[in-house]
Amino acid sequence: MDPTQATREVFWNIQYTWLVYVLMVPTLAVFGWGFWLKIRRWRAGQPAVRFDRPGERLRLFLRNAIGQGRTIKRRYAGVFHSLVYTGFIVLFLATTVVAIHHDTPLHIMKGHFYLIFQSLIVDIFGLFVLVGVALAAIRRWISKPKLLVYTDEASWILVTIFVMALTGFMIEGWRIAVTDDPWAHWSPIGNLFALGSDPWMTDTAMQRGHVIIWWFHLVVAFGWIAWVPFSKMSHIFTAPLNIFTANLDGYGGSLKTIDFETAERFGINHLGDFTWKDLLDFDACTECGRCTDVCPANTVGKSLSPRDIILDLQALMHKQGDQFLAGSNGSNGDGNGATLPVIDEKTAMAPEALFSCTTCAACMEACPVHIEQMPKIVDARRFLVMEEADFPEGMMDMMNSLESRQHPFAGTQFNRVDWTEGLDIDVMADMDDPAEAEVLMWVGCGGALVERNRNTVRATAKLLKKAGVKFAILGREESCSGDPARRVGNEFLFEMLAKGNVETLSRYGVRKVVTSCPHCFNSFKNEYPHFGGSYEVYHHTQFLDQLLAEGRLDRARSATVNGGRTITFHDPCYLGRHNGEYDAPRNLLAHLGGTRQVEMQRSGNQSFCCGGGGGMAFVDEPPDQRVNQERAQEAVDTGADVVAVGCPFCATMLDDGVNARRGDRDVRVKDVAELLWDEVGTP
């Protein structure tokens, strides 16, 4: 036998092959119609710029769509999804090869290519699909993890894919058996079927079975293709598109600004208020549940579920259908109650759930297809806060204080400058030439006005002084960056505070800002540019790390203040996930003499929120649903003596949490700057 002549007959044993092409027409028509409906709905959304920076988008697409970068982060699901995903691609290519071979003059399905790819590789990947689906079925029907959504649709998807792959092998096997295919051993799985059927089936039976199963396989496959746009299998197309059009600016820059002069409505309570990308998000969801699985609020038993938010909005979008289109652009359509509110007590978009989000962005980091859950939550909060004035009491007190005192800590016994006592720190307003200050140290309300954090800002200032950095503070002219207002949904208040701060900083010609509050850091870095304030912004750990690297701070390996201690670092969401800085604080900790660093189970970009973001630091949580205690337990479980932090909110939240969970052990919560000063400042 000459392997260069190896091939097989297309449509062996099949009559009326024209019927295949006839059936293909309605299949593709329904398929196209389904996606056309989707695209039409997306297009009814508000504008968003998501096709810019094609190079970056392509890289992201290759990494996380083609490369499955995020999907494979969960081992079990990653494995079975990769099996099915690669199997689908190879089987699709194989079908394409058949079509080219049969329907064009290019008879490519022969020789070594036929044997190696079309027979061996295709068989192996077909097996991948079977195994992958079986693994998925075990998870869905036997181990039943909480993160999944248990729908008939999801089960039918597994059944149909399994049936398609299995029948594929059956018809291959019977063809091999009946035709005594000389290349049978190149198709090991099909051949297994052939060998298995041979002893107990006659050739006639196999031939008849082949015809029946062949048509059955075709009908299932075509039906399945037509069904794709109407099921979550549409993610085959929506997910890659969603990844390509993802937010490239990081989570820290993911909130939209509002033009208060022209906005018809503040925030979102109608589907038509969403951008087309938001609407695409709803259709891209694969129901994997990872967002809800990592959600801090959900973890401690609150009703917030980012997965269900997306799915409920998806259901609403599908239900609204054309009425939604009629009522797009935020209007109420034809007056037949066309657009239903998206905020609804009875769905995942209930106000109580919306107001338990810490805006930590763990959901967005976990999402394999880059759905942006958190900004939608903030959009809905904006509606509740600005249009309805309906939000939790703690947030109300915080906002009242922000309005009348420009800081969120009502009842504080400190002012913005008394932490400087004895430190001789320049205040911009009192300087003859404020331009002499190369750096503005932005203290932040959490640093200046909360007792336990004053040591952090004192330590930071002392370190800056020791390194010879010429810096100054704004003192009483500083006001809140606006972050808590923005996350809670009061964009108006945020904008007022941001504009005020930008104006103050412009007055002093500030170019470089160092702050020990990651929330202020994020606002300055990602949000103030919208209001004309562009600065070189550093988190204090970044700046101190730089000073250390430049040799401006003495390395203190010999110091023993922290010697023998085990330290674990808690990544602040607004430094880590939102702004991608994980190394600077760890570098600083590595300089502490005689200490050992351990990582919590969830760290880096998988870190778990302290519970204080999104205005939640101002809300009294139910005692059995406290995010800070969940996180504190994790920190305590590392066996560390010191929980190092880099955020005033994390510091207070974890202080409370650790005190509740440390038992008899002596576990301290300390800012990285405090720890560093303990050593550098020790003679």
Next chain:
Amino acid sequence: MRVLVCLKQILDPDVPARDFEIDPAAKAAKRGGANLVTNIFCENAIETALQFREAAADAKITALCYGESTAEDCLRKAMAMTVDEACLVQRDGNTNPDAAAVGRVLAAAIQRLEQDGGPFDAVLVGRESGDWGTGQTGGALAEELGRPVLGFVESLAPGNGSVTLRRQTDVGIEVAEAEPPFVVTITNNEDNVPRIPKTRDVMMSYRKPLQKLSLADLGLDSDEIRSGSSNFEVEEIFVPTDEVECELAEGDTLDERVDQLARKIHEVVASIG
């Protein structure tokens, strides 16, 4: 029904103690780093009026403030909370706390507003202010207007030609029927916590007109107002110092310490007599 609510702008009572300073010569608190806010009981009064308006068809609310130009903020906030009209009587640098003088100014302003827009059925005043806390302005104002006054009212409800008032007393709640016009002082309860304005209303509040009157417009002699009435004078003003003596009950065992504590309490009670 026309309802008028009087507002007062005061130094933020939440100012950190170390930022609170007295000007002994002026016998008044220094502004210092403190913010200015609407007196809380006045905000309770606004909220009470708003709830009354929600219950009574076509009621209108006017906010009136006697204060410096900064007090415009209080009136804007009241408008953001959706009161219908606002009027500021400008004070010229005088921080006189004399309730009788303030009552005269408010009464003159109210009469002036009534000339233009008809009588006010109800005038609401905060129970007392968070700065001086004399609690006299409501009564003084009623006297000037010649209208009846009821103190410590927590809610108003429309009745048939009258208004039902709930007032707090030492022993419980008293419910009264009042024939307009009248003056009430408003105290706080869990239902009249001032609402947070909607953002659109905040924006609109800056577009609404705000009437400004001077003492001269009201035919009042500012010198006379400034000198106050003869029955009120601030003699001295100072920040009280809290002296806390702390003694720890000693003893080796819990029982001993409890015993010590009980003895101490007994001694203290006996010394008080």
